Amino acid sequence: MQHSATAIGIDIGGTNLRVGRVSSGGEILDWVAEPITRDPRDLLDRIVEICRRLDDETVAGIGIGVPGRVDARHRAVLSGGYIDLASASLAEDLEAALGKPVVIDNDCNMALVAEIATGAAQGYDNVVMFTIGTGIGGAVVMEGKIVRGRATAGQLGHLTVAQDGLACACGRRGCVETTSSGTALRRLIREAGLPASTVVEDLFVAEAAGDPIAGRILDTWASPLRTAIDSMVAAADPDVIVLGGGLGGAAHRALSRAPAVSPWYQCGVVAAQLGDDAGVIGAAISALVEHMMEPEATTSAPYRDVAGLGG
Numbered sequence: 001m002q003h004s005a006t007a008i009g010i011d012i013g014g015t016n017l018r019v020g021r022v023s024s025g026g027e028i029l030d031w032v033a034e035p036i037t038r039d040p041r042d043l044l045d046r047i048v049e050i051c052r053r054l055d056d057e058t059v060a061g062i063g064i065g066v067p068g069r070v071d072a073r074h075r076a077v078l079s080g081g082y083i084d085l086a087s088a089s090l091a092e093d094l095e096a097a098l099g100k101p102v103v104i105d106n107d108c109n110m111a112l113v114a115e116i117a118t119g120a121a122q123g124y125d126n127v128v129m130f131t132i133g134t135g136i137g138g139a140v141v142m143e144g145k146i147v148r149g150r151a152t153a154g155q156l157g158h159l160t161v162a163q164d165g166l167a168c169a170c171g172r173r174g175c176v177e178t179t180s181s182g183t184a185l186r187r188l189i190r191e192a193g194l195p196a197s198t199v200v201e202d203l204f205v206a207e208a209a210g211d212p213i214a215g216r217i218l219d220t221w222a223s224p225l226r227t228a229i230d231s232m233v234a235a236a237d238p239d240v241i242v243l244g245g246g247l248g249g250a251a252h253r254a255l256s257r258a259p260a261v262s263p264w265y266q267c268g269v270v271a272a273q274l275g276d277d278a279g280v281i282g283a284a285i286s287a288l289v290e291h292m293m294e295p296e297a298t299t300s301a302p303y304r305d306v307a308g309l310g311g
């Protein structure tokens with residue numbers, strides 16, 4: 001493995017397209033961010049142009065994080081959420097245009113790879129991550145590897161926390177995404193009669209000042225997330241749970257109001273550290289792991305080991 005190798009990480013977000021050239025130590029060396037275009041063809045053109053700008057002889061590969069359900073083994077986007085990437089052969093097209101190997105994965109998997117390589121889960125081999133944003137995503141790493149199941153394991157927003165709860169986009173009821181996402185928080189704020197402009201920070205300030213309504217909203221938002229976390233701890237027995245996404249820090253803070261009850265299923269919960277950079281860093285680290293690890297160099301913790309090599 002070359003110690004000076006870098007990779008390009010691409011994060012296709014709901015609002016922004018972020019692309020960065022990243023060292024094996026997880027440092028972003030050069031980057032571009034711009035508003036996302038929803039047309040898959042235009043998006044590919046933009047990605048190719050930006051990658052050409054960032055590419056140099058140190059770039060060993062390219063990683064792309066995509067929202068939605070991704071079959072990483074077959075490099076296929078099964079459903080791309082708000083952008084119709086399922087119809088695009090993103091990885092193949094990019095590889096043909098740039099002549100560098102391309103890996104593609106779900107954006108939450110990429111974020112978790114980054115947090116393990118250089119963020120909140122550094123040094124751990126068994127990690128469960130919930131990403132709290134408009135919806136709730138998730139990713140699971142066990143014994144140093146992403147758990148994929150048949151293809152799309154880790155859709156933790158669809159853990160059931162209330163059998164008779166609200167209808168979910170997935171077709172079932174009472175998924176934790178319906179109770180503890182950013183969308184759910186906005187609904188709770190509205191139902192409590194608070195101004196629509198109220199943000200979670202306002203709730204923490206009001207609650208600290210003794211406002212019982214704010215406290216109730218935070219409890220109602222956080223306690224189903226605790227249920228989902230307890231279920232994952234029972235199922236997977238991780239070293240640590242990471243809460244990421246735009247509301248990960250707030251969810252971590254609110255969760256202290258709903259402590260784990262069962263002595264059997266206690267596990268530390270931490271807030272993610274890399275913020276908006278996680279997607280780009282994780283995509284690049286994944287590309288480095290995929291294309292630089294010698295086939296005979298078996299390691300039980302590839303994301304950690306690649307980052308450990310330094311930039």
Ligand SMILES: [Zn+2]
Nearest residue numbers: 158168170175
């Ligand atoms: Zn669901």
